[in-house]
Amino acid sequence: MPEAQASKLVRSDSVGVDSITVHWPDSLNDFGRPMLWMASWLIGGAGEEGDWFFSGRIADANSGSDEGVGPHTVPAEATGIRVRRWPDEEFSPEYADVIPLRSDTIDIETLAFDRRQIHSRLRLEPRAADESPA
Amino acid sequence: MVATPPNPNAWRTETPGTIDWPHTARAEDPNKYFMVSADTHAQEPADLWATRIDKQYRHRIPRQEVDEDGVKWSVTEGHRPTKIRDLKLEGEDQVRADAGFTVEERMRHQDEDGVDVELIFPNKGLSIWATPDPVFSQAMCRVWNDYAHETFGSHPERMVPVGAIAPGDLDGAIAEVRRVAELGFRCLSLPNRPVWGPGDGSELNYNQSFFDPLWETIEEVNLPITLHISTGKDPRGARGRGGAVINYAVHSLSQSLEPVANFCSSGVLERFPTLRIATIEAGIGWIPWALTAMDEAYHKHHMWAFPKMEALPSEYFRRNFFASFGEDPPGLALGRQFDLMHTFMWANDYPHQEGTWPHSAAAIERTMGDLTDEDRAAVLGLNGARFLGLDV
Numbered sequence: 001m002p003e004a005q006a007s008k009l010v011r012s013d014s015v016g017v018d019s020i021t022v023h024w025p026d027s028l029n030d031f032g033r034p035m036l037w038m039a040s041w042l043i044g045g046a047g048e049e050g051d052w053f054f055s056g057r058i059a060d061a062n063s064g065s066d067e068g069v070g071p072h073t074v075p076a077e078a079t080g081i082r083v084r085r086w087p088d089e090e091f092s093p094e095y096a097d098v099i100p101l102r103s104d105t106i107d108i109e110t111l112a113f114d115r116r117q118i119h120s121r122l123r124l125e126p127r128a129a130d131e132s133p134a
Numbered sequence: 135m136v137a138t139p140p141n142p143n144a145w146r147t148e149t150p151g152t153i154d155w156p157h158t159a160r161a162e163d164p165n166k167y168f169m170v171s172a173d174t175h176a177q178e179p180a181d182l183w184a185t186r187i188d189k190q191y192r193h194r195i196p197r198q199e200v201d202e203d204g205v206k207w208s209v210t211e212g213h214r215p216t217k218i219r220d221l222k223l224e225g226e227d228q229v230r231a232d233a234g235f236t237v238e239e240r241m242r243h244q245d246e247d248g249v250d251v252e253l254i255f256p257n258k259g260l261s262i263w264a265t266p267d268p269v270f271s272q273a274m275c276r277v278w279n280d281y282a283h284e285t286f287g288s289h290p291e292r293m294v295p296v297g298a299i300a301p302g303d304l305d306g307a308i309a310e311v312r313r314v315a316e317l318g319f320r321c322l323s324l325p326n327r328p329v330w331g332p333g334d335g336s337e338l339n340y341n342q343s344f345f346d347p348l349w350e351t352i353e354e355v356n357l358p359i360t361l362h363i364s365t366g367k368d369p370r371g372a373r374g375r376g377g378a379v380i381n382y383a384v385h386s387l388s389q390s391l392e393p394v395a396n397f398c399s400s401g402v403l404e405r406f407p408t409l410r411i412a413t414i415e416a417g418i419g420w421i422p423w424a425l426t427a428m429d430e431a432y433h434k435h436h437m438w439a440f441p442k443m444e445a446l447p448s449e450y451f452r453r454n455f456f457a458s459f460g461e462d463p464p465g466l467a468l469g470r471q472f473d474l475m476h477t478f479m480w481a482n483d484y485p486h487q488e489g490t491w492p493h494s495a496a497a498i499e500r501t502m503g504d505l506t507d508e509d510r511a512a513v514l515g516l517n518g519a520r521f522l523g524l525d526v
Contacts, residue, residue, distance in 0.1 A: 090258065
């Protein structure tokens with residue numbers, strides 16, 4: 001995983017792993033600039049979120065000055081993490097959830113941002129999917 | 135068939151010139167009008183709300199979802215899900231999309247466009263009212279207000295960001311009005327409907343005395359109110375063929391008539407006579423008709439029209455309301471006839487595609503040639519200054 005960024009996450013009994021290393025890819029957004037990423041803790045059973053522990057572009061994280069670089073204590077109530085990314089820099093980010101945290105290493109490049117998520121909020125009217133968007 | 139020309143933006147630079155104009159809108163003209171753009175938009179960081187919202191709401195802010203077929207949708211609480219389209223902009227359209235991400239660039243662009251002062255609205259953040267939960271909306275408003283204060287607050291001579299308020303959360307709204315007033319904000323922005331939704335008569339609206347404590351507070355802090363298009367209900371009411379035109383004309387622009395009628399016909403402006411309110415980006419050509427229609431209803435439906443007011447609805451509009459526009463020849467043509475020139479405020483809508491930047495002078499020359507110099511000065515800047523309480 002060249003050029004990857006690693007964030008060490010410290011053990012949380014509720015998650016069941018000793019620590020988590022997050023490998024951040026150095027992806028580019030739709031405009032050829034470093035991708036904007038964000039990671040937060042998932043808590044509860046309906047996709048609710050707690051605090052976030054990293055937000056920035058990977059170039060920022062590689063500088064070593066961002067708080068996302070250091071070890072983080074996993075909140076006791078954490079059930080997983082939510083990773084957001086903004087390829088188009090608009091309001092609505094793409095996201096992928098990691099539930100539960102089974103491994104001590106998370107490779108962001110392997111997350112399925114292009115699939116329906118467990119806590120999806122998409123509720124389509126029956127005919128909406130067949131029509132051209134306005 | 136109306137074909138798309140090779141350069142679809144070429145028309146933006148067409149101008150008949152400024153023969154006999156004592157002043158112009160040209161940035162380089164030493165006799166340039168004082169110009170206030172009464173509608174511009176910030177370029178907020180994409181992760182602004184995700185990082186700053188109270189964490190209890192973070193999972194509810196807009197995001198993309200993917201369905202079982204791999205199709206991507208934008209999901210916002212108050213909007214019908216919208217398919218994500220791979221839209222590639224080119225040329226000047228891309229320049230507009232990329233503009234305004236720093237304060238320094240904004241000021242340079244507005245200098246080049248002749249703008250002396252800009253009234254700044256959210257851009258991504260126009261969705262902060264797009265939820266039927268006004269407390270959640272207020273939380274999103276606070277995020278914008280903090281950001282706007284931090285970003286634009288150090289340039290009060292050039293930049294007037296709006297303080298966003300979610301009125302359906304009445305106590306929270308009053309507290310936020312007081313907070314932004316103390317921060318130094320000089321203008322407020324409320325949605326076209328106080329609580330997001332289609333409106334069926336059972337919901338709160340601005341005609342109800344429920345909001346009197348809010349108007350009392352706003353009169354006390356003496357801040358003008360703006361009502362921007364595409365707030366209050368889903369502006370994507372149509373889908374499929376013609377959707378872009380239908381949604382813009384019907385579900386976005388024409389929303390503004392509802393708050394105008396609510397304020398002007400309900401006695402609110404009789405009880406709170408110093409409120410200053412402006413429709414934003416809805417244009418002005420519809421206003422002569424709307425005032426005529428409201429007065430007609432007040433007269434012809436006198437048996438049903440209540441409360442009985444000291445003045446006609448149109449008179450409250452002329453006294454308390456302003457309206458922003460970009461290019462609206464019908465409105466300008468009727469402005470004198472209907473005694474409305476003192477209410478019209480020009481805007482370049484920077485950096486939106488609907489706006490006139492970076493060719494505002496040409497747009498003004500195309501549309502304001504029949505106005506007097508005095509009227510041009512009023513609509514280009516002096517009315518905006520009066521609305522915002524600027525010293526000119």
